[in-house]
Amino acid sequence: MTDDALSGSQRITLTVMSCAFACLLLSILAGGLAALYYLPPLASLAQGFGISLVELRPLHTTFASSWIFLGVTACVLYFLFDTVGPTPTEKLRLKAQLTCWGLAGLGALVTLSMGITTGREYLGFHPLISALVLAGWFLFAFTFFRRVGRGFFARGVYVYMWGAGILYFIYTFVEGHAYLLPGIEKHPIADLQIQWKSCGTLVAAFNQMVYGSLIFVGEKMTGDTRAAHSKTSFALFFVGLLNSFTNYAHHTYHIPQDHLIKWIAFCVSMLEIILLVLVFREVTQLMRRKPGSSLDYRTSVRFIEYSKCWNACLLTLALLISVPPLNSLIHGTHVVMAHAMGSELAIDSYILFAVFAYILSTVFPKREVRREFIDSPRVRRIARTLNAALVALVLWLLVRGLAVGVTRYLGRREPDWLEPFPYVFAFLGVTVGIFLTRLVFAWAPLMLHAERYKRWR
Numbered sequence: 489m490t491d492d493a494l495s496g497s498q499r500i501t502l503t504v505m506s507c508a509f510a511c512l513l514l515s516i517l518a519g520g521l522a523a524l525y526y527l528p529p530l531a532s533l534a535q536g537f538g539i540s541l542v543e544l545r546p547l548h549t550t551f552a553s554s555w556i557f558l559g560v561t562a563c564v565l566y567f568l569f570d571t572v573g574p575t576p577t578e579k580l581r582l583k584a585q586l587t588c589w590g591l592a593g594l595g596a597l598v599t600l601s602m603g604i605t606t607g608r609e610y611l612g613f614h615p616l617i618s619a620l621v622l623a624g625w626f627l628f629a630f631t632f633f634r635r636v637g638r639g640f641f642a643r644g645v646y647v648y649m650w651g652a653g654i655l656y657f658i659y660t661f662v663e664g665h666a667y668l669l670p671g672i673e674k675h676p677i678a679d680l681q682i683q684w685k686s687c688g689t690l691v692a693a694f695n696q697m698v699y700g701s702l703i704f705v706g707e708k709m710t711g712d713t714r715a716a717h718s719k720t721s722f723a724l725f726f727v728g729l730l731n732s733f734t735n736y737a738h739h740t741y742h743i744p745q746d747h748l749i750k751w752i753a754f755c756v757s758m759l760e761i762i763l764l765v766l767v768f769r770e771v772t773q774l775m776r777r778k779p780g781s782s783l784d785y786r787t788s789v790r791f792i793e794y795s796k797c798w799n800a801c802l803l804t805l806a807l808l809i810s811v812p813p814l815n816s817l818i819h820g821t822h823v824v825m826a827h828a829m830g831s832e833l834a835i836d837s838y839i840l841f842a843v844f845a846y847i848l849s850t851v852f853p854k855r856e857v858r859r860e861f862i863d864s865p866r867v868r869r870i871a872r873t874l875n876a877a878l879v880a881l882v883l884w885l886l887v888r889g890l891a892v893g894v895t896r897y898l899g900r901r902e903p904d905w906l907e908p909f910p911y912v913f914a915f916l917g918v919t920v921g922i923f924l925t926r927l928v929f930a931w932a933p934l935m936l937h938a939e940r941y942k943r944w945r
Contacts, residue, residue, distance in 0.1 A: 519921060
């Protein structure tokens, strides 16, 4: 095979990246419609067409989480097949895996749009769809551990993180369906505790996989293996393992539980975030030490730098809102929404954009392709504007949430200056969605016409 031809592994990686971007676009569409729903005239119009938040919210959360999981799956598959391509058996297994996930995505899109939902957080789709999702993950897990099993304990920490994330997902996905067992519905507090615990571990699963992808890409871009074998990275991994089974507790202060459980959850969760800050610092320091060249991974570095800054800011916010009195003040307000959006977009999604930019740069190494599509001035402008819009959106949500929390505590009505909130929120939310969409479309030609740009002169 010549350098101008796509390999089988590159085709697989680009296919999964395309699916991830499709999920991101669906999530943006549902989120944008939900943001417009805050405006009374548009809400009435949407209701006239039979569109309500009952359908939009589960659509948004389902495809937002699918974007993250498919994004890290693309990175894992790139790692698995980069040196030695997939065998015929592995290709068959991958086709079955992607078919299961594709049918599940189509089923979720149709049924949730029709209002058929379980009402569960992150698991709002029908249990039959869940069976397809789980089947695909079992196939993915088999492929992964079959490939990395030999010499597993000598590998970089990112392999440990990916392996833990895959197993965590399977475990927590099954646990999240405990409500189907007879008797659980008769104990609402236990049902709520199980649901929150499974959601917490679900987030922990994709956090492990995203953080692993960050370290993997940092190693590949710098050619330095220190971050992948450092004590800090392995500390992050082991604390992440513990946090996966405890992090739900500091989100459930309003549910009866022992105070010791709450304090353990708080301390472990904060330690994981602090360690992640240190890992960001290690990776970015290695990048700065690498001699510059005309083919530097500038877009990847930019998104990692953005994500590092956001992580430090969200660490401060997480510390504050996890203090019980402050938690009771802001619980149920837009502060929680701001933290969730900041975490999923400004940390997880930015890391995935960095991963995708790196993968595209290796699949399309020609200088002209990089300058035109991957590291172009247009992409840099989109990244800057996206980040600015996201900063404004998160700040506006924080201001509104804090104001509501304080006035609620004092027994007063919301201040008059918050009346424009829906309009500002909708404007900033749609702006973020537009620039996310522009970023996807900036890279879309490389995935839709990969053969052409692989040979492009």
